[in-house]
Amino acid sequence: MIQIQDLYKRFGKVQVLKGVNLDIGRGGIFAILGPNGSGKTTLIKSILGMVVADKGDIKIADKSVLRKFEYRKNIDYLPQIANFPANLTVSELIGMIRNLRAKTSSHEQLIDLFDLTPFLNQKLGNLSGGTRQKVNLVLTFMFDSELIILDEPTTGLDPVSLIRLKQRIEEEKKKGKTILISSHIMSFVEEIADEIVFLLDGKIHFKGTVSDLMKQTGQQNLEYAIANILTDNHA
């Protein structure tokens, strides 16, 4: 589904990505992990074309996507920080994005799922962080795209919404979609991810299943396995 070849990106003096090579197959949930500042968001934003890579190539469905825009029709993206224009209402925002995408959308069902009906006519600037994240989730999941990219989807969600989010992700997976998730919540990752991509110092340090990672590090639990990689590397 996604092939990344030798991707480099520098922000000022900081070399964030130092030759990332990654091959992500079709279907399944892939978790992108890594310490703070390891380049997870930069990698995701490069796939989306929001960050312009210095070197390397990104292919989606065997076509290079650098400097293109049509391919984003088939991507649903959940940004890390849910900031929206403050003077729009929730329903206006949803209407606007639907208008821009011109795709069939299941927003009504999602609004019910996340109990957003009472907030529909409120301005986005007046919503709490968690509610804004729910709006963010509605915007992401309302279209039926083959590739779903979620950057820290759990931020600010209450337990009920978190369970519903997990169910939703599982449903999407059953439809054969490819789902890319970055997260710091290890229990969440352990529960849903089929495969883990571990970024360290701007390179892919590990790619494989959760059990592979535990075997390799000799740990019983994902959190410890990750901590083990980090301490081994920095010791």
Add this chain to the structure above:
Amino acid sequence: MLKILKYSFFDLMRSRWSYIYFLFYLALGFVLLFLNNDVSKAVITLMNIIVVLTPLIGTVFGIMYYYNSREFTELLLAQPLKRSTIFLGQYTGLSLSLSLSLVLGLGIPFLMYGILESAAIWNFASLLLTGAFLTFIFVALAYNIALSNENKIKGFGYAVLLWLFLAVIYDGLFLISLIVFEEYPLDKFSLAATVFNPIDLSRILILLKLDISALLGYTGASFKKFFGTGLGMFISFSALMLWVILPAWRIVVKARKKDF
């Protein structure tokens, strides 16, 4: 692009500042007509206000709109839209809404006063056109500055400095150079210097249209002598067009390479 333009436009039309700007021009139009009781004189006074004020408002709104709509822009960037579509759409939406405030704010009082039957109708129309031009130019310049500066305070500072330079300092430097080099023939130099400042350019365009030699000043007079009224207006008009096209083109180039 039209969708983005439409959203930016309506977003701004709902904002309080557009109304304040509109009401300001409305009040200004009524007061000027009431005090002057003469459309032609009111047009000259208006010119002096418009050539300074529309650039200032264009600059300030341009820079604020860019920084305030960053999140919105990021949301749009993840959609299947071209970057140039997003930024040119926002730019045109903002410039159009500001120009509309100007045209409606001044147009209503002058219409009520009977500008349509007056001989000054074309002078007045060219004044509004120039004001709209200046708005498009300075919003584009402000967008350029904002795209090149992540730091809001810096961006805002540079933008205000740019306005100050073109509206005030440029003329001062120009006058000083005329005095220092008075022994040399300066008409070509002054022509060139005018083309590089959209504010001076608009002033000359309007004055050529109004045909008031006394107010033209040195540059205006050499403009008129060199090109004649017709060609002079054509050239200043084309130069204003370039002042819109070049910064707008740079918005596209800059936006293509930027990381969000």
